[in-house]
Amino acid sequence: MTVGERIKDLRERLNISQVDFANKINVSKQTLYKYENNIITNIPSDKIEAVAKIGNISPAYLMGWDINSSVAIKKGISIPVLGRVAAGIPIEAIEDIIDTEEITKEMAKTGQYFGLKIKGSSMEPKISDGDIIIVRCQDYADSGDIVVATVNGTDATCKRIRKYRDGIELISNNPEYPPKFYSNKQIAELPIRILGKVVELRAKF
Incomplete structure (x- = not known):
């Protein structure tokens, strides 16, 4: 060749x-x-x-x-790793790509994925500052899922979601960060938008 x-x-x-x-x-x-x-x-x-x-x-x-x-040569599919996800910008339009990660072809067939570099300690000890999470793009989640979401037009945050009849709670793994409850009205008016579900953690050493 x-x-x-x-x-x-x-x-x-x-x-x-x-x-x-x-x-x-x-x-x-x-x-x-x-x-x-x-x-x-x-x-x-x-x-x-x-x-x-x-x-x-x-x-x-x-x-x-x-x-x-x-x-x-890598046998999988490369996806972008983002340094931040801004509210209201489609994932494919974000230019703040800091690296790439590889997922299997089988995983790639199940949806659109991106990586996100974690900032802060709110999801410790399981997910630490600097770790990379692999996220499947979707605008819904089940109670108990770890999601990437935007709140009130700010950059995306990684939290566990708990769903109730009258709203949702976004929960940190770190007990130093108290859960935040949002009513259905707040979800619509702020708004709160789910960008994707975390499906894999690639922790740093």
Whole structure:
């Protein structure tokens, strides 16, 4: 395989569009097309390194010098990890992407997902500051679920939800943070919006 073919193979394995991949390595879509189709063969070293970083592989593999490192190519689907989620902005429109995480293809088939970096200690000890949570986009939740929600137009918060006939309670794991109850009227007027359900925790060491 040529360098361009390896780049294309990697991009397709990661399920990233040409536009998004081109943006990640800071080239135009047309330039990426030329890379992948061997129209441009003398690819700058900084672009090779950028591609390798995205795929978690060695630049040597892309250059054809270390074929054995091809096993390092991720087999799953990459999702964005966000530093914050602002109220009222669709997940796909948020530009504050600080990293990526990988989920299985099987999981990806069940909905849209994003990662969110936790800030603060309200969900300790289980979920700590700096941990990454994997969130499935949905606007509903069952009582007891851990959710990502926005309250009163602020950035999203991670809390456990408890549902009642007359409202909901957003509960922290950390007992130093008391639960907050919101009536059905407050839910509608503030508003309170569920952005997704937390399905996985990827804790830091």
